[in-house]
Amino acid sequence: MKNENSTNSQKQVKQFQKDGFVVIEKALTDSQLSKINNDLSAWVEKSKKHTQPFGRIMDGRSRFDIELITHTSENPALRRITSPAEISSACLDVVKNNRALDLVTQFFGPNIKHWTNKINLKLPSSGTEVKFHQDFPFEPHSNEDIVTVLFFLDDVTLENGPLEVVPGTHKGPLHTLWHNGVFTGAVSPEVEAKNKSKAVSCFGKAGSACLMHSKLLHGSAANNSDFARCLYIVSYSAEDAITLAPNPLPSELDGMIVRGKRTGKVRCINYSVELPEYPKEVSFFGQQEKAKNM
Numbered sequence: 001m002k003n004e005n006s007t008n009s010q011k012q013v014k015q016f017q018k019d020g021f022v023v024i025e026k027a028l029t030d031s032q033l034s035k036i037n038n039d040l041s042a043w044v045e046k047s048k049k050h051t052q053p054f055g056r057i058m059d060g061r062s063r064f065d066i067e068l069i070t071h072t073s074e075n076p077a078l079r080r081i082t083s084p085a086e087i088s089s090a091c092l093d094v095v096k097n098n099r100a101l102d103l104v105t106q107f108f109g110p111n112i113k114h115w116t117n118k119i120n121l122k123l124p125s126s127g128t129e130v131k132f133h134q135d136f137p138f139e140p141h142s143n144e145d146i147v148t149v150l151f152f153l154d155d156v157t158l159e160n161g162p163l164e165v166v167p168g169t170h171k172g173p174l175h176t177l178w179h180n181g182v183f184t185g186a187v188s189p190e191v192e193a194k195n196k197s198k199a200v201s202c203f204g205k206a207g208s209a210c211l212m213h214s215k216l217l218h219g220s221a222a223n224n225s226d227f228a229r230c231l232y233i234v235s236y237s238a239e240d241a242i243t244l245a246p247n248p249l250p251s252e253l254d255g256m257i258v259r260g261k262r263t264g265k266v267r268c269i270n271y272s273v274e275l276p277e278y279p280k281e282v283s284f285f286g287q288q289e290k291a292k293n294m
Helices: 002-019 030-047 089-096 099-108 188-197 284-293
Strands: 021-024 062-064 078-082 110-120 130-133 146-152 163-165 200-202 210-211 219-220 229-238 257-259
Touching: 002 021, 002 099, 021 099, 021 219, 030 062, 030 078, 030 110, 089 110, 089 229, 089 257, 099 110, 099 146, 099 210, 099 257, 163 210, 163 257
Parallel strands: none
Antiparallel strands: 021 210, 062 078, 078 110, 110 229, 110 257, 130 219, 146 210, 146 229, 163 200, 163 219
């Protein structure tokens, strides 16, 4: 069994290097999944009493973001919870300990730190969608060893707005998220049209996870089903990847070592990228709404 697991891990590492993503099953234990979903259900219930984003994170912006157009007390459209690990022991436990993190050490080496965590929700009929983009322009670092781990809190199907990724684009250029002087958080319509036909959907059972390179081009459509599609999203980096811009989701957990040790070293590579705009909006969904007017 040990040899079989080792061989499987090697295949997953090779796929990540080749395609820029890999989906694994049982990244969370049943207990971890149940505890996070219990907290999430309570937050969704709480959102029914609000008509505007609510709660506060470190920089004063709201922790809980809602889709104002569709949100009602009967059909809540909570769409983002920022840094839930600051207020949930269940979320913090997953940041520190999960099967996907064990694989991250095989991608980037033994020393790994936490960057951000958030929950993105696509509740039934909420209308929430994500325009195509790369994460790295939001989070430029001294090197590119950054991975976004998307834990499936629900069964993800082709009907409820799965993540769509374009394999191999992590090896390509960094696309601008600025258009006509406005930071939209999305690539141009031309870049999206060129790549969307090549996209593949990532789906699986609750508790699975997609590990996605920070440079991979991705997006997702709205949830047109009667079932929720929620993701707990945790970003990790190599310990020697140092941020070049303020964290757009500031948290007391930024830089926390989750595997290995702190070396005090910086590893740099040669690349060029436009710095992001620090968000004034509650979440990047607000930033991407600007793209509708471009």
